[in-house]
Amino acid sequence: MTLSIKNLSVRIAHKDILHDLSIDFAAGKRTAIIGPNGAGKSTLLKTAAGLRTDYTGSVQLDAVDIRRLSRRDIARRLAILPQGATAPPDTTVQQLVDYGRFPYRSWFRASDAKADREAVEWAMAVTHTEQFAARQVQTLSGGERQRAFLAMALAQQPEILLLDEPTTYLDIAHQLEVMDIVAKINRDYGMTVIMVLHDINHALQYADEIAVLTGHHIAAQGRPQDILTVDMLAEVFHVKADVFVNSQGAAVLSPVGLVRD
């Protein structure tokens, strides 16, 4: 399933946040969206997920404008893990992940209990959250909570997964754990992943494709090694960086300071 954004403009509080932005996300790939704070990355993800309606241009799933689809139709195809997701008090992990089945339930259609149960079990297994099933979400550590919310998104069994800064607040081990789970889901199930990342080295390591969002539009898109360069970091982030090759033979960017004009 392809996700295409065409000539998207979003104005918030009389300010252009996104302007005439177009991008096609490759099906089955992992795309990282990077860009400075406030560039509009979350706005882009929310609009792509159908959570904002105050825009011009179009968001298309397999060439169908999402404005022609119901919320359930969209949610069966696409799931989003927003930044700082929260659950109602006392919600257990089991209940949270079960909420992910909402696109498959409605008042006029009996739910398929077996399919629901299997999807929830699968989502909890791939995110290693089964052991927390009975725990309240609010009692989990940051890394555990992030995996529980990821499980909820996966229980939707979407073809496209949108992740907004999925590693924020996690220690380095838990950051890698979440990124590895995401990579595995993409590899094993062909799920398209579109993720906003702040860590340039995660983007280098985990993305097939990079999109740079700055100046209200996509300023560059391409392979990580072509896009994530010392020059790009200087231009977009005003950061001077060195490049190293690590013990795995992979290029690593190391910021060394701000570029002074």
Ligand SMILES: Nc1ncnc2c1ncn2[C@@H]1O[C@H](COP(=O)(O)OP(=O)(O)OP(=O)(O)O)[C@@H](O)[C@H]1O
């Ligand atoms: N409700 C709102 N009222 C006013 N401005 C808003 C509102 N929502 C978003 N903005 C502004 O829109 C711009 C883009 O916000 P957005 O959260 O999409 O950026 P971002 O690239 O995801 O940022 P970050 O990297 O800091 O998470 C910011 O300048 C933000 O202040």
